[in-house]
Amino acid sequence: MGLTALFLIEYFAAAEFKAIHDVKGELTRWGTIVSGFMLVFGVVVLLRHHFLQIAVRKVNWKDKLYSGVFFITFLGFLGMGFATPARVSGADYQWIYQNMYRPTGTAITALCFFWCIYGGYRTFTVRSWESAAIGLGAVIYMLRLLPVGPYFIPPIEPFGDWLLSTINVGGTRGGTIAVGLGALVLGLRTLIGKETGMLEAVKE
Amino acid sequence: MSRSIYEKLRKIPDGYIGMISILFMLIPVLYPLGLPLPVSAPTKGFYQTIVNLPPGSIICIDSGGGMASWSEFESSMLAMLKLLLSKPIKWFSWGTSSDGPVMTDILLKRIDPAKTFGKVYGKDYLTLGYIGADEMTIAAVAANTHSVASVDFFGKSLSQYPLWNEVNNAKDFALIISISGSCTNMDVESRQWNAIYGKKILEINMACCSPMSINYFPSIMPGGLWGAKGGTELEVLSGFPGPGARLTDASNLGLIPFIVFLVLGNIGYIGTKYLMKEEEGAKK
Numbered sequence: 001m002g003l004t005a006l007f008l009i010e011y012f013a014a015a016e017f018k019a020i021h022d023v024k025g026e027l028t029r030w031g032t033i034v035s036g037f038m039l040v041f042g043v044v045v046l047l048r049h050h051f052l053q054i055a056v057r058k059v060n061w062k063d064k065l066y067s068g069v070f071f072i073t074f075l076g077f078l079g080m081g082f083a084t085p086a087r088v089s090g091a092d093y094q095w096i097y098q099n100m101y102r103p104t105g106t107a108i109t110a111l112c113f114f115w116c117i118y119g120g121y122r123t124f125t126v127r128s129w130e131s132a133a134i135g136l137g138a139v140i141y142m143l144r145l146l147p148v149g150p151y152f153i154p155p156i157e158p159f160g161d162w163l164l165s166t167i168n169v170g171g172t173r174g175g176t177i178a179v180g181l182g183a184l185v186l187g188l189r190t191l192i193g194k195e196t197g198m199l200e201a202v203k204e
Numbered sequence: 205m206s207r208s209i210y211e212k213l214r215k216i217p218d219g220y221i222g223m224i225s226i227l228f229m230l231i232p233v234l235y236p237l238g239l240p241l242p243v244s245a246p247t248k249g250f251y252q253t254i255v256n257l258p259p260g261s262i263i264c265i266d267s268g269g270g271m272a273s274w275s276e277f278e279s280s281m282l283a284m285l286k287l288l289l290s291k292p293i294k295w296f297s298w299g300t301s302s303d304g305p306v307m308t309d310i311l312l313k314r315i316d317p318a319k320t321f322g323k324v325y326g327k328d329y330l331t332l333g334y335i336g337a338d339e340m341t342i343a344a345v346a347a348n349t350h351s352v353a354s355v356d357f358f359g360k361s362l363s364q365y366p367l368w369n370e371v372n373n374a375k376d377f378a379l380i381i382s383i384s385g386s387c388t389n390m391d392v393e394s395r396q397w398n399a400i401y402g403k404k405i406l407e408i409n410m411a412c413c414s415p416m417s418i419n420y421f422p423s424i425m426p427g428g429l430w431g432a433k434g435g436t437e438l439e440v441l442s443g444f445p446g447p448g449a450r451l452t453d454a455s456n457l458g459l460i461p462f463i464v465f466l467v468l469g470n471i472g473y474i475g476t477k478y479l480m481k482e483e484e485g486a487k488k
Contacts, residue, residue, distance in 0.1 A: 105272030114222055121465035125473040142459045147239040157242055168415050
């Protein structure tokens, strides 16, 4: 709470209050260091979990296999990163990145594409006026993105632009302002002890 | 139409849907469409903002994005880098994601700035590695650039590069270019660069994120490239042909089956519902 208050005060403090700005700057740097450490912590937690899956826990062979693949791949990739002379900027590491990491990542994204189509077909049904508006907006937006859309239906380009820059902007800006105000009110209520929901959630 | 036809429209097997989608994506690979592409206002803004920068200006590139969405970023990043390198301006990039600096490096190797544009690394452009902590690091780069890194992407000391010694904080940057795969990226970038320092931000992001990013156009974000289409448009405007047209055709034609099945699914749903109501009415 103290940190939140400090960051809030610093935002509104004039440049003359140098001490506040300096403290906030220093804390921001600490935040960077803590975040970096959390990455290491995350790696340790993940490795521990998969090690326990392989060696200690009584789980089926499939789970052991998945954990084993993860464990070996992670350590192998990490080892290669450190072993290659120029580290991540080296040709060896970049070869691995280009020929292993990139195709795998792209394949996963490509699989998501098919799930999007299946999902759109099976679940995106027009059950109300609201869902009809969302569906129609999505179809117009996608047609605007396609080269064939404006080619065969020329008005789709200006109409799509209008939808995006007028209707969409009005809605999302309203949403953003509402979220911002809500977060501010929630933060202030928490600071003065009126909002105890989060504290209770932590206790649970 | 009878009820069975509507029900069939609702129950097309996944295999057929997948096969038709693959066929659509194969079309531009075998027969490039070559359809004319109108250049959108955000792309024009992106191009004009860079072209109008005074000579010697320094741009800070927050290089994020991910390898998994390579097809979404490749053409935009390639066209942007070529455009930047062709102008008498300087730029340095740092990674907001672990993939960002690697993607930038791969593309720079493909361009070969020294040979193609006569640009010198360290003097005209500079690439840093990934620096974690997201928004906090953006804040740190803006407040005290030298505090976030001491070595470049290749692990060499930054102090030896003239360009590094020219930048100290946000005041030294004429423009910010943010590359990201996050749809709330502009919220973060505008908070740190625009709200505090009044900097204009150009964005490169995935096509699906444009409805969120467009909120900042044109006052905070004078331009943006979203998806392969944005990259293709910049290729057209800047006169540097690249992979954009092929990628746009492939990724966009993949959307056609999505639209077709969305419409078919709804015809089936509405038709079945309507006929069911009629049957219930007849029973009564």
